[in-house]
Amino acid sequence: MGVGQRGNIVQSLDRALSILEELSRHDSGLGVTDISSVLGLHKSTVYRLLHTLMIRGYVEKIVSTEKYRLGLKIIELGQKRLESTEIRSEARHYLVKLMEETNETVHLCVLDNREVVYIDKVESSNTVRMYSRIGRRAPLYCTGVGKAILAFWPEEEIKKYVKEKGLSRKTDNTITELNQLLKHLEEVRQKGYAVDNEEHDPGIRCVAAPVQDYTGNVVASISVSGPTTRIAEDQVKLLAAKVKKCALNISKQLGYNP
Amino acid sequence: MGVGQRGNIVQSLDRALSILEELSRHDSGLGVTDISSVLGLHKSTVYRLLHTLMIRGYVEKIVSTEKYRLGLKIIELGQKRLESTEIRSEARHYLVKLMEETNETVHLCVLDNREVVYIDKVESSNTVRMYSRIGRRAPLYCTGVGKAILAFWPEEEIKKYVKEKGLSRKTDNTITELNQLLKHLEEVRQKGYAVDNEEHDPGIRCVAAPVQDYTGNVVASISVSGPTTRIAEDQVKLLAAKVKKCALNISKQLGYNP
DNA sequence: CTTTATAGTTTCATAATACGAAACACAGTT
DNA sequence: AACTGTGTTTCGTATTATGAAACTATAAAG
Known part of the structure; x- marks a missing residue:
């Protein structure tokens, strides 16, 4: 293989991983010819x-x-990786408390490859089904958990992100203009929390706050999410206070010293 | 590669999977030279x-x-596979009920490569930590969930299993003799449930029952587990009745027609 | 019942890839 | 300053993985 071509990728491994990912998109399975x-x-x-x-x-x-x-081997490795995620075990106790206080679903996300990955979720007894699932990814620009991280990036990196990833519309409320997003992220930084006002999913509101590690870097975020019928706009401030407090507790657990 | 050699294994893929598995054994990571x-x-x-x-x-x-x-990609695939496990979603409701009735931890396992794999777990509020983890595997011969499946194999297959896998001692209570195991499995078949009397972990008792699919095949098992201080021997029968009932409900959900 | 089509599986010659040896860069230790 | 060990890169080539062709099995069509 030309060295300049694929940057030293092992072709058969690369292909096998593509097969695994394709199979992951089809619950009912695929045949050889399908995959081919x-x-x-x-x-x-x-x-x-x-x-x-x-x-x-x-x-x-x-x-x-x-x-x-x-x-099933994939489950075994996935679970091992999940359980060894330190922030997950450090945060769990606080996430459960936050769910009990708010009676809404609580999430913990980490940043990976300019997306957020859900690594924990404490579901409330309320029965509206959340779209989020552990292991899944979501964009940064149109989720609360994403904006709570993105807001703390240098502006140049935000611009690079937008240039390379785009701001595709998910709902009528999705922010799709760079300047509008930058202005919005400035507010997030100032307030210390982010809100997803049905920007990613219609009918779902999410209030999120950043989690910092011992170096002060924002490495994760947490959120409380629910349907807009239960999380009204005038409740966001009260909720945000609780989410920020929880995020700070988790940050301290990780060695953050404000 | 000689055809007779490795049975048509793609070497570089095989090696990469070994790397992944080795990494899964080390939470704190490995270097290139370590892996080498x-x-x-x-x-x-x-x-x-x-x-x-x-x-x-x-x-x-x-x-x-x-x-x-x-x-984190491994988590994503693992979770997708876990969530698409039909029996898991079909059984969940019943497992939660069983946990509420017994206030002990409840497991759902499926058979894979002559081991059981834990694919769901409903933890009680009791705080003794169970060894079992979703995704992990356990032997058939010395766990309740394993024996609940093994008991319904033809005797020749049980013998083949023992010959190839052995019966290594895990605790003082582990059954390590073939004839003793066969006799014990006969009892399991007759009673319709299996008990792990500290055979896999000291201090832990587990009562398990088989789950059948629409063809009548035993494809999974469920269990209630707890420390022997809470699950006394004289309570096993009462518990077994509840576990069997739950397993039958799940079997019916899968289309089993007794 | 025969024929056709398609998917899955196997075989084999060979082109392309992955390999390992050697070398280089870097950081830590002595 | 020299040595050691780890990580990374380069390169020649042996070995592997590839794809074309063929075979097998099954289902569908006539």
């Missing part, structure tokens, strides 16, 4: 990679349909 | 595979130590 078509790989190549993944337990065949799907 | 030593691979090979895994998000570097660890 989607990924533009020869079916004998797909077969051979699947076979290796199967032997190692990362892929399995659904008995009834003979389609391939992710194997 | 443990896996017997050349350090430039390890470096190249790690680099590809990093680019794809499956491995990341810990900023403070510059060691490598599993990346």
